[in-house]
Amino acid sequence: MIAAGNRNAIRFLSIAAGLWAVLGCCLASGQGNIDFPSQIAPIFTKYCVGCHNDQDREGDLSLQPLVAGRLDDLPPQMVVAEDADRSRLIQVLTGAAEPRMPPEGEPAPSPQEIALLRAWVAHGAPAVRMVGPPASFSPPPLKPAPSEYHQVAAAVGLPAGVALGRLGRIDLYDWTTDQAVNLLQGLDGEVTAMASSPDGSHLAAAVSIPGLAATSLWIDVAQRRIVQSFPGHTDAVYAMAVSPDGKTLATGGYDRRIFVWDISTGQLRHELTGHNGAIYDLDFHPSGIALASASADQTIKIWHVDSGQRLDTLGQAEGELTCVRFAPDGQSVFGAGYDRQIRQWRLLSVERPEVNPMLLARYAHEGSILDLEIVDQQFVLSIADDQTVKLWDIDALRPLGVLHTTRDVPVAIAMAPTDAAAPTVIEIDGRRTRLDRAEWQQRRRAAQRFDRSRRIDSPSAATPTIAADPREFQEQEPNDDPQHAQAIVLPAIITGNIARGVASAADIGDVDVDCFRFQALAGETWIIEVTAAGDKSPLDSLVDILDAQGNPVLRTRLQAVQESYFTFRGKDADTSDDFRLHKWEEMELDEYLYSSGEVTRLWHYPRGPDSGFKVYPGFGARHTFFDTTPLAHALGEPAYIVRPLQPDEQPLPNGLPVFPIYFENDDDPLRRIGSDSRLTFVAPDDGAYVLRVRDARGFGGSDYAYRTEVRRPAPDFKLTLAGTKMSMPVGSGREWSVTAQRIDGFDGEITITLQDVPEGFEVTNPVVIEAGQMRAFGCVFADHPAAGEDQPSDPISIRLVATATINGQTIERTLPQSLEVQLQPDKDKKEVRVRLFTDTTRSEALRVLRLAPGQTASAVVAVERGGTNNRIEFGKDDSGRNLPHGAFVDNIGLNGLLITEDADAREFFITVAPKVQPGRRQFHLRSNTAGNPTSRPVWLEVLPSDSASATPAR
Numbered sequence: 001m002i003a004a005g006n007r008n009a010i011r012f013l014s015i016a017a018g019l020w021a022v023l024g025c026c027l028a029s030g031q032g033n034i035d036f037p038s039q040i041a042p043i044f045t046k047y048c049v050g051c052h053n054d055q056d057r058e059g060d061l062s063l064q065p066l067v068a069g070r071l072d073d074l075p076p077q078m079v080v081a082e083d084a085d086r087s088r089l090i091q092v093l094t095g096a097a098e099p100r101m102p103p104e105g106e107p108a109p110s111p112q113e114i115a116l117l118r119a120w121v122a123h124g125a126p127a128v129r130m131v132g133p134p135a136s137f138s139p140p141p142l143k144p145a146p147s148e149y150h151q152v153a154a155a156v157g158l159p160a161g162v163a164l165g166r167l168g169r170i171d172l173y174d175w176t177t178d179q180a181v182n183l184l185q186g187l188d189g190e191v192t193a194m195a196s197s198p199d200g201s202h203l204a205a206a207v208s209i210p211g212l213a214a215t216s217l218w219i220d221v222a223q224r225r226i227v228q229s230f231p232g233h234t235d236a237v238y239a240m241a242v243s244p245d246g247k248t249l250a251t252g253g254y255d256r257r258i259f260v261w262d263i264s265t266g267q268l269r270h271e272l273t274g275h276n277g278a279i280y281d282l283d284f285h286p287s288g289i290a291l292a293s294a295s296a297d298q299t300i301k302i303w304h305v306d307s308g309q310r311l312d313t314l315g316q317a318e319g320e321l322t323c324v325r326f327a328p329d330g331q332s333v334f335g336a337g338y339d340r341q342i343r344q345w346r347l348l349s350v351e352r353p354e355v356n357p358m359l360l361a362r363y364a365h366e367g368s369i370l371d372l373e374i375v376d377q378q379f380v381l382s383i384a385d386d387q388t389v390k391l392w393d394i395d396a397l398r399p400l401g402v403l404h405t406t407r408d409v410p411v412a413i414a415m416a417p418t419d420a421a422a423p424t425v426i427e428i429d430g431r432r433t434r435l436d437r438a439e440w441q442q443r444r445r446a447a448q449r450f451d452r453s454r455r456i457d458s459p460s461a462a463t464p465t466i467a468a469d470p471r472e473f474q475e476q477e478p479n480d481d482p483q484h485a486q487a488i489v490l491p492a493i494i495t496g497n498i499a500r501g502v503a504s505a506a507d508i509g510d511v512d513v514d515c516f517r518f519q520a521l522a523g524e525t526w527i528i529e530v531t532a533a534g535d536k537s538p539l540d541s542l543v544d545i546l547d548a549q550g551n552p553v554l555r556t557r558l559q560a561v562q563e564s565y566f567t568f569r570g571k572d573a574d575t576s577d578d579f580r581l582h583k584w585e586e587m588e589l590d591e592y593l594y595s596s597g598e599v600t601r602l603w604h605y606p607r608g609p610d611s612g613f614k615v616y617p618g619f620g621a622r623h624t625f626f627d628t629t630p631l632a633h634a635l636g637e638p639a640y641i642v643r644p645l646q647p648d649e650q651p652l653p654n655g656l657p658v659f660p661i662y663f664e665n666d667d668d669p670l671r672r673i674g675s676d677s678r679l680t681f682v683a684p685d686d687g688a689y690v691l692r693v694r695d696a697r698g699f700g701g702s703d704y705a706y707r708t709e710v711r712r713p714a715p716d717f718k719l720t721l722a723g724t725k726m727s728m729p730v731g732s733g734r735e736w737s738v739t740a741q742r743i744d745g746f747d748g749e750i751t752i753t754l755q756d757v758p759e760g761f762e763v764t765n766p767v768v769i770e771a772g773q774m775r776a777f778g779c780v781f782a783d784h785p786a787a788g789e790d791q792p793s794d795p796i797s798i799r800l801v802a803t804a805t806i807n808g809q810t811i812e813r814t815l816p817q818s819l820e821v822q823l824q825p826d827k828d829k830k831e832v833r834v835r836l837f838t839d840t841t842r843s844e845a846l847r848v849l850r851l852a853p854g855q856t857a858s859a860v861v862a863v864e865r866g867g868t869n870n871r872i873e874f875g876k877d878d879s880g881r882n883l884p885h886g887a888f889v890d891n892i893g894l895n896g897l898l899i900t901e902d903a904d905a906r907e908f909f910i911t912v913a914p915k916v917q918p919g920r921r922q923f924h925l926r927s928n929t930a931g932n933p934t935s936r937p938v939w940l941e942v943l944p945s946d947s948a949s950a951t952p953a954r
Contacts, residue, residue: 034120041066043113045211047102053234053255064234071125084121093117154193155412155426158221159200162414162424162432165191170205172221173432175416183224189214193251195240200416202227204249206237216240216251218263228266232259241282241291248305250291252279258293260305270308274301280322280337286330290350294324300335302347302356311353314345316361316585322370327394328377331945332359336369340655341562342382342397343586346854346914357854359914361586362397362561364390366655373413375423379440383410389425389435390652393444399652400443403435446646470711475514482550482690485515490526491711492518498539498695498704512700515546516691518710520683527713527744528691530677532706539704541677542696544664548688552662555626555682558594558642560656562586566595566637568612573630574671576603576622580612587613587641589886589915592625594659595639599625603885604877605913610894614877617774621671627679629666647684666696672741680713680745715746715806721817726780727792729826731833733762733781733934735881735926736819740769747772748804754778754819755799761821763798764922764937770885777882779924779934782823793823830867832927834935837862840907845936852943853914856890861897861925861935862905873898873928879908883923886913887940897925910940918944 034040044066051058065073080086091097093114102108109117120126154165161174169185183203192214193206203221208214214237218228235254242249248269252258258272258279277296284291290311291303300314300321319338326333330350336342342364348354367386374380379400380392387409391400408427415423422434471489475496479486488494500512520526532539545553564587568580581587584606591602593615600622604614616623624630633639642659645651651658665679672678683689693708723736740750750769757763764778780798798819803812836846837860851857863872875881876896880889889897890911899906922937 034116034123034126036120036126039116040120043109043117047107047109079121079125081125082122084118087121090114090118090121151428152411152426152430154191154205155414156194156196156203157200157414157416157424158196158203159416160221162426163194163196163203164426164430165194165205166430167191170194170203170219178432183221184219184226190236192236193238193240193253195242195249197242197246198244199246202246204240204242204251206233206240206251206253208233208236208253210236210254214251214253216249216261218249228263230259230261230266230268232268233257239279239282239293241284243284243288243305244286245288248284248288250282250284252282252293254278256295258282258291258303260291260308270305272303272308272310274310274313275299277320280320281324283324283326283333285326285347285350286328287350290326292324292326292333294321294335294337296320298337300324300333300345302333302350304351309353311350312356314343314356314358316343316358316583317341319368322368323372325372325374325380328374334372334374334380336364336372336382338368340365340367340369340384342369342372342380342392344397348855358585359854360397360588361583362392362399363563363654363656364392364399364652366653370410371413373415373423375415375437376440378444381413381423381435383413383425385409386653388653389413389433391440391443393447395448398444398447400440400447401650402652404433406433407431470709473516475516479515480513482515482517482546482548482692485517485690488516488518488691488710490518490520492516492709494693494708494710496693496706496708497702498693498700498706499702500700511694511698514693516693517548517688518691519688520681520686522683522685524683525713525745526681526683526710528677528679528681528708528710529673530693530706530708531673532704533675534673535705535707537703537705538699538701539706540666540675540696540699541706542664542666542694543677543679543708544662544692545679545681546690546692548690550690552664553681553684553689555661555663556647557645557651558592558599558626558659558661559645559651559654560594560640560642560658561654562641563656564639564641566633566635566639568635570635570637571633573632573667574621576616576618576620577614578612579615580606581639584613589913592642592644593639594642595633595637596631597628597659598631598633599628599642599661600630601625605888607877608893619775623671624669626661627663627665627669628661629669630671713744716743717741717746717750717804718743719750719752719802719815721800721815724817724819726819726821727824728780728782728821728931728933729824729831730782732826732831732931733779733834733924733936734821735777735779735924735932735934737775737777738767738769739775740773742774746804746806748806750802750804752776752778752815753801753803755801757798758796761796762936764882764924767882768921773885777924778922779881779926779937780819780821781924781934781936782821792825796821796823828867829864831931832866832868832872832929832933833864834925834927834933835862835864836860836925836935836938837905840905842905846938848939848941849910850941850943851910851912853886853912853916853945856909856911858907858909860905860907861899863899863927865904868929869901870929871898871901874925875928879925880910881924881926881934882921883910883940884912884916884919884921884942886916887911887923887942888913912942914945916942918942 048063052061052063054062054064078088084090092101150166152164156163161172163172167190168187170183171180172183173180187207189207189209191205192208195204203219205217206214214233216230217226220227233253237251237253239252249261249263256275260270275295275297281294291305293301298317302311321335321337324335333345342362344360345356345358348356365384365386367384369384371383380394382390387406388402389404391403406427408429410425411428412426425433470491470493473488473494478484496514498512530541532541564582593600600615602613603616603618606612663681665677667675668678718741720739726734728734749771752767754763754765760783762781767776767778769776800815838844838846846859874897879897890909920941924937925935927933
């Protein structure tokens with residue numbers, strides 16, 4: 001494939017040289033013996049066809065027939081043979097008619113060229129119908145540059161070696177010896193694109209004359225001969241692909257058209273149009289059913305090969321797209337280009353039109369990306385004009401590092417049809433570098449262990465708890481700097497006072513700071529908690545950890561992988577909802593968001609362009625991560641999606657910043673102790689460290705007292721229940737909830753099992769608070785056959801038992817609260833009943849909904865209205881109660897899921913995000929009507945990613 005970064009320069013030089021030669025011929029020929037292909041057609045190509053062609057009909061006019069000599073296809077009066085003054089073409093060129101062409105500021109024909117056109121028309125406008133380049137076209141009469149200066153414009157891997165395409169020739173370099181043999185030479189143009197047959201026995205090559213035409217060739221590699229040719233493109237071809245069965249060739253280029261050819265017959269099967277820019281890359285789906293095209297119009301299009309139908313257009317790019325590749329399993333497609341990003345879209349179908357959702361977008365390079373290749377079905381290789389070769393784990397596009405830095409601009413990655421040879425990077429000067437795959441798997445395993453979705457911002461729940469009594473220390477001056485730090489022994493409780501503050505700018509150096517020196521071993525975890533505001537002290541505490549020399553201790557580094565900014569409105573320091581971000585469509589749940597030193601995490605997708613993300617924990621005041629402090633953010637303030645780097649990992653150059661995060665905290669990141677500080681410190685090495693306590697504003701005084709405790713973490717949890725006392729009629733349900741307070745970094749799953757559930761009830765069982773989440777919902781639905789119509793039933797008690805694994809041990813606790821249920825008569829049927837069905841026929845109750853990550857499935861909610869004729873609402877982004885994190889009720893807009901006043905049912909959709917893991921979980925819907933009745937609990941079964949399409953089932 002040709003390197004897109006070099007196409008424009010090559011194209012400009014080729015066109016300029018060709019037109020200079022044509023112009024010289026025109027001037028030398030005068031008005032006699034006018035030759036249309038060599039003298040007239042180039043004038044139209046130079047000045048007219050750029051704007052008035054079959055694809056870009058500016059003014060609804062195409063002059064492309066002029067170039068081909070098809071005068072009968074022109075509008076009437078455009079060229080009137082033997083009468084130049086009546087010819088519309090001559091009138092607009094000379095200004096005798098409006099509008100004068102070309103427009104002001106654009107290159108225009110010289111008087112000599114106009115005189116030549118007038119003479120041609122006066123002689124009867126003789127023309128020769130042409131297909132492809134003019135038959136008499138010849139290169140400019142200039143001495144060609146030496147062959148060593150012929151740049152490589154295309155490359156492809158074959159079993160016999162790497163084929164390189166240059167001006168007029170194709171050479172083959174042996175994989176083992178690197179010896180070159182000439183495959184073809186004497187070609188009439190630049191070899192601008194190549195592709196291999198599946199078995200490598202044949203080679204497709206495009207021979208282009210930029211600005212004029214291109215012919216594609218089918219070459220027998222062993223015999224070194226052309227066995228088929230495919231003319232027809234009216235400009236250079238930059239993209240080629242051969243179908244997996246070796247029977248179909250696709251070509252595309254600067255004329256913005258894609259031709260699909262039958263290789264054996266040479267016949268054109270389809271001409272695919274729709275791109276508004278040059279075609280830079282093509283790739284067949286592994287099944288051969290679909291074709292993907294990458295274009296300068298910043299889109300990738302998916303086409304059905306047999307019918308020629310466009311199935312989808314993949315947008316979101318902010319620059320020309322130069323490369324596209326289907327994943328080996330055919331379930332997604334990758335694209336990259338001038339905006340330096342690699343994107344991945346899930347492919348829902350290759351048979352019918354679908355809206356294929358984007359899964360990932362990653363800033364990958366500091367320059368335009370020129371080529372992508374997938375290796376061993378596990379890795380993605382990328383090259384760019386920043387002269388780097390980078391490796392990615394195909395799973396989540398984890399960066400695996402820079403493999404190589406080229407001396408010149410790389411143009412292609414050559415892959416052999418078999419795994420026998422290493423991937424080879426080709427530079428524009430022909431230099432070839434083989435990539436050693438020996439360490440790729442080791443890099444991949446290390447990156448997976450350090451998966452960015454892991455909660456590395458919290459202490460490990462496996463940290464052992466040491467029940468040591470803390471020693472108490474009274475702060476003693478002088479301890480204002482690390483050199484005079486007061487010695488303490490951990491665990492410790494320190495009481496002190498920030499005695500001096502800033503009265504004026506001149507006093508800044510006299511602010512009181514309290515420093516305490518302690519010893520720690522590598523990997524030890526300590527929790528530091530300051531109590532000041534909680535005891536009514538005016539101190540706004542700020543704590544940090546320094547090394548023995550007084551330098552801040554680095555906690556982690558966050559590499560930006562996407563850049564953004566706040567749109568619509570800013571954010572205060574508490575809000576966890578409506579984070580509106582530029583390019584939000586490219587962001588994914590659980591990704592870290594960095595802005596001005598604060599790090600939060602994306603919890604729930606926007607409901608559309610008029611809403612924003614929710615961030616963790618999804619309700620209440622937002623949490624921060626890596627113990628950063630919550631801050632207010634202004635409209636337009638920069639924000640970045642970031643990923644933590646491993647301690648010894650080198651940042652991957654991608655043109656975006658890397659942010660150091662130190663061990664420091666101003667306000668509690670979990671928002672439990674207000675403006676008091678809480679910090680988790682993990683010692684990176686054995687040695688001495690300094691704990692520093694101060695006022696975040698630089699204030700101080702005799703009443704600025706504090707109490708600081710430094711202790712070992714004791715991972716644990718506390719549960720708070722709501723809605724446990726229920727009263728309901730038969731045929732309806734009620735919801736209850738459980739909220740977890742996670743303590744000292746415990747982030748695991750918490751399971752609440754319902755015990756002693758009597759017959760006649762359907763319940764959510766168990767209710768599970770997922771790892772990293774804070775809340776879960778359950779429901780109790782009554783189908784009690786013994787309930788009377790005239791009087792309440794006896795109260796029913798359901799016990800609750802919570803289990804979790806902490807420090808490798810299973811903890812089981814019987815909760816002091818139970819669910820207390822009482823059935824009430826509803827003789828008048830006034831309560832709304834909520835029912836779920838598989839489809840709009842309402843013939844089958846919904847019991848299980850099955851779908852895979854990235855899929856959407858539909859169901860129907862219906863109501864028996866009872867005593868209400870009002871609108872019935874089921875919530876907004878929270879309308880799917882107890883869905884697993886990442887699954888949500890989709891396509892509900894800002895009004896949420898509701899049934900209007902004149903209806904008793906509606907279809908709704910549930911989407912499962914890519915992050916959701918396979919498993920089963922019950923969910924329900926809850927109405928806003930009296931009593932908040934619920935549906936029965938329904939199972940959502942999340943299938944593995946490679947499962948079949950979504951299916952509601954009994």
